[in-house]
Amino acid sequence: MPMFAPIPAEQLEALRREDCTAIYNVMKLQGLADSAAYSGPELRCLFPDLPLPIVGYAMTSEWTAGETGAVNADYLDWMEHMEAAPGPKISVMSDIGAQPGRGGIVGDGMIAEYTAFGCVGTVVGGSVMDIRPMSALGAPVWATGIVPAYDQLRMTAFGRSVAIGPLTIENGDILMADEGGVIRIARAAVPVILRGMAAFRELERSVAAVSRRPGLTAAQLRAWYAENEPEFLGDEET
Secondary structure: OOOOOOOOHHHHHHHHOOOHHHHHHHHHHOOOOOOOOEOOOOOEEOOOOOOOOEEEEEEEEEEEOOOOOOOOOOHHHHHHHHHHOOOOEEEEEEEOOOOOOOOEEEOHHHHHHHHHOOEEEEEEEEEEOOHHHHHOOOOOEEEEEEOOOOOOOEEEEEOOOEEEOOEEEOOOOEEEEEOOEEEEEOOOHHHHHHHHHHHHHHHHHHHHHHHOOOOOOHHHHHHHHHHHOHHHHOOOOO
16 A cells, blocks of 8 residues: 655644644635545544544544454554554544444544554544543544444455545545544645734634624624625625
């Protein structure tokens, strides 16, 4: 499987100093928005008290649970691929079975293994189990469900494109995740996003200052939007 090229570590660290919503807002301002690049409400941050956000390269895999005769690929092949990949990494697991989420596809032991191979977190399109011991690992996890058990757990493939709700992820994609969810960031977009952060933060400061203005009127707020975000004013009649 071809290995992806990492981007400069300082760029990843600069992303990590922001938050997912701010980064995606800059993507919109720069014409880089992609509706398949952010997670839906079904994906939850399980341990929001851990240091967040995380940023890393996606290590994708597909799983089934509770299906007799399902494809059973070599799990350690994925570990070897993960070990060889540049970090930081984020393990991504997608339940592609007939009843996705019914059985757990990852527990605390597997999360510990991913951490040992350089993963800074795990994104699960499916259910996790062992939630109590998992919470003690200090490893951030996002999942669409929690269950107490699993049956006939199988990894069917790794390194392929996966979908977690509306979010699509390719192996090696840059992911960023915090309390609000997960976003995917195109490699070529990273320098553009970082250059655009200052202007976005200034826009935030500007609207905050207007909102705190004593005696603020709707007309004053309308004037701000007309100058800065006219799309909120609706379409003009012709």
